[in-house]
Amino acid sequence: MRKLRWFLGLLGILATLTAAITLxxxxxxSWQSVYLEKVFFILIFCSALCLWRVLMGPTPADRAxxxxxxxxxxxxxxxxLGIPTGRDWYIxxxxxxxxxxxxxxxxxxxxxxxxxxxx
Amino acid sequence: xxxxxxxxxxVFIAIGLVFDFFGCLGLVRFPDIYNRLHSSIKCVTLxxxxxxxxxFLYKGFxxxxxxxxLCILFLLLTAPVSAHVLARSAHKSGVKxxxxxxxxxxEEDSRKS
Numbered sequence: 001m002r003k004l005r006w007f008l009g010l011l012g013i014l015a016t017l018t019a020a021i022t023l024x025x026x027x028x029x030s031w032q033s034v035y036l037e038k039v040f041f042i043l044i045f046c047s048a049l050c051l052w053r054v055l056m057g058p059t060p061a062d063r064a065x066x067x068x069x070x071x072x073x074x075x076x077x078x079x080x081l082g083i084p085t086g087r088d089w090y091i092x093x094x095x096x097x098x099x100x101x102x103x104x105x106x107x108x109x110x111x112x113x114x115x116x117x118x119x
Numbered sequence: 120x121x122x123x124x125x126x127x128x129x130v131f132i133a134i135g136l137v138f139d140f141f142g143c144l145g146l147v148r149f150p151d152i153y154n155r156l157h158s159s160i161k162c163v164t165l166x167x168x169x170x171x172x173x174x175f176l177y178k179g180f181x182x183x184x185x186x187x188x189l190c191i192l193f194l195l196l197t198a199p200v201s202a203h204v205l206a207r208s209a210h211k212s213g214v215k216x217x218x219x220x221x222x223x224x225x226e227e228d229s230r231k232s
Contacts, residue, residue: 013144035129042136046143053146053155061152061209068201069146069159073139075194076167079174079187080132088183091174095190102197109204112212 016045036084043080047073064108071101124176131173138166151217152209156202163198 020041050073053066078094110116138161145158171187171194178184210225 032125032129039132039136042140046139049143049147059152059209059214061205061212061214062155064205065152065156065159066146068205069143069162072163072167072194072198073143075190076135076139076170079167079171079190082174082183083177088181088186091183091186091190094171095186095193098190098193098197102201105201106204109201109208112205112208114212 017042020045033084036080039080040077043073043077061112064105064112068101068105071097075101124179128173128176131169131176135166135169135173138162138169142166151220152214153206153216156206160198160202163194163202168194 020038047070050066050070054063054070057063057066075094075097078090078097082088082090142159142162145161146155149155149158168191171191175184175187175191178187216223
């Protein structure tokens, strides 16, 4: 049963990755836009894996770790969004997200440890 | 037609994507919170930093490129600190290790002192 579950998970991941890489995307102009579409697909798939860990995590610390990694993936997403749109202020959003994620992770660590916030 | 720095930047973005994907796979597959933390922090220092460096190579020395370098610096400074805080608070709040773990030095040291 355990090996069957392992095999089914591996099959699902491989099918999603091959669909992400080899799926034709019509009506696009250059090879750069096609490449960036595939990059967005893979990043959304990684975010789905993180959300699965947030939903199914056995302890609260697991959910905190998965939220941290989800924030890091969103930073990468905002950075890549700057290429096809040609705007620079997406990277400002990424820097602000990194700051906010660091502060909130410190607060979550203190909360899990069982201490007050003003100690 | 295509600049060489754009192509090298796209190669760096692909390397970062590979590290992101395997980090998230470890986040799902590993049995313990400490193993999961060990795997998934590679998303930060190799994955997202490589994506931002590829963006810097794509943009060159403009506003966006310099901001990407600043974001790399900030990520490398803060992400290990937050990972250490999370691991320490998880150990202090009583999360058990995996049953096949070999040793726990932090527990021994906190018993001694």
